[in-house]
Amino acid sequence: MTSIFTVFLASSMIMNVKGQKIDSLFPVRGLCIEAPVPAKVDSFITFINQELVPRKINTLILRVDYNYQFTSHPELRDTMPLSKSDVKKLVSVCRKNKIRLIPQINLLGHQSWASHLGKLLAAYPGFDETPHVVIPEKYVWPNSDGLYCKSYCPLHPQVHQVVFAVVDEVCDAFEADAFHAGMDEVFYLGDDQCPRCQGRDKAELFAGEVRTIRDHLAARGRELWIWGDRLLEGKTTGLGMWEASYNNTHRAIDMIPKDVFICDWHYERPDKTAVIFANKGLRVATSPWRIPGVTSQQVQDIADFRRDATPQVKNNYAGVVQTVWSAAIDFVRESYQNNLKGGQWASFVAMTDKMNELSK
Numbered sequence: 001m002t003s004i005f006t007v008f009l010a011s012s013m014i015m016n017v018k019g020q021k022i023d024s025l026f027p028v029r030g031l032c033i034e035a036p037v038p039a040k041v042d043s044f045i046t047f048i049n050q051e052l053v054p055r056k057i058n059t060l061i062l063r064v065d066y067n068y069q070f071t072s073h074p075e076l077r078d079t080m081p082l083s084k085s086d087v088k089k090l091v092s093v094c095r096k097n098k099i100r101l102i103p104q105i106n107l108l109g110h111q112s113w114a115s116h117l118g119k120l121l122a123a124y125p126g127f128d129e130t131p132h133v134v135i136p137e138k139y140v141w142p143n144s145d146g147l148y149c150k151s152y153c154p155l156h157p158q159v160h161q162v163v164f165a166v167v168d169e170v171c172d173a174f175e176a177d178a179f180h181a182g183m184d185e186v187f188y189l190g191d192d193q194c195p196r197c198q199g200r201d202k203a204e205l206f207a208g209e210v211r212t213i214r215d216h217l218a219a220r221g222r223e224l225w226i227w228g229d230r231l232l233e234g235k236t237t238g239l240g241m242w243e244a245s246y247n248n249t250h251r252a253i254d255m256i257p258k259d260v261f262i263c264d265w266h267y268e269r270p271d272k273t274a275v276i277f278a279n280k281g282l283r284v285a286t287s288p289w290r291i292p293g294v295t296s297q298q299v300q301d302i303a304d305f306r307r308d309a310t311p312q313v314k315n316n317y318a319g320v321v322q323t324v325w326s327a328a329i330d331f332v333r334e335s336y337q338n339n340l341k342g343g344q345w346a347s348f349v350a351m352t353d354k355m356n357e358l359s360k
């Protein structure tokens with residue numbers, strides 16, 4: 001009897017260990033995607049139930065930006081703003097399925113896109129870091145202004161009062177304990193013509209803005225998440241000016257608070273830069289996009305890094321977050337197509353399949 005009981009006990013322990021294994025191997029299993037437009041919220045909820053839950057996604061970053069019916073700043077509402085009740089439906093399905101829901105609004109950079117000026121600078125042109133750069137009617141890259149996206153001036157005395165009001169409103173609506181501030185691809189920073197920023201150290205300007213946002217969130221019990229590219233050096237590493245920094249912001253990696261969570265995006269190669277962040281004491285999730293073979297390797301890498309790390313560093317390798325750069329509903333539609341060999345959905349399938357395979 002004793003031996004049967006022992007066998008039973010042992011097998012139930014194995015089952016328990018198995019059940020928890022994916023959590024111990026990949027604490028963060030994420031998807032980062034544009035928030036659905038109001039008319040597609042119900043379809044998106046079906047997608048959460050049918051695709052994200054069975055694939056064991058536990059973190060959903062929704063890029064809301066200004067598509068919310070702000071009451072603090074109605075002038076910042078974008079063209080298809082979610083209502084509070086839309087958001088509550090998303091909160092409810094995520095809570096039920098133990099998915100951490102993290103809203104995103106791009107802060108600092110990405111205040112314009114091609115020929116379109118974003119809501120913040122349209123309503124508050126005084127916040128523009130480079131007011132002398134006119135957005136062209138027909139945008140092309142490269143251009144003589146080096147215009148990719150506009151930034152707000154992090155040292156403008158009124159900018160935080162406005163952006164933190166909308167950040168708080170979105171975080172409250174999403175009942176969020178973390179907020180993603182974007183902060184990727186910030187090319188306009190410390191501009192020579194900005195009366196506040198000219199001549200300042202760009203790494204200090206970047207780190208200062210990270211700290212200001214982090215402190216605001218921490219006072220409300222919330223974590224800050226950002227993209228990692230401004231914290232990596234682009235030239236010696238060969239990573240280039242997009243997924244790493246050519247504008248001397250990379251030293252900010254040693255200046256930002258250690259509780260900022262990094263999403264380390266690399267789309268063409270499985271770059272091992274998570275090792276840099278983790279060994280600096282920062283938690284990091286590798287973020288793939290649309291090449292399934294690269295994605296699969298990135299998942300394997302995180303598992304290997306965790307296995308080989310010191311106990312001090314191991315938990316900084318938090319997991320993997322698939323990024324999606326089309327409209328949310330287009331990704332949902334992609335999910336209905338079988339046997340796609342490449343693209344965002346195939347990458348997402350590769351990520352979740354690999355995580356589940358390694359957790360068996």
Ligand SMILES: [Zn+2]
Pocket residue numbers: 129152153154155156190191194195196197198
């Ligand atoms: Zn400035």
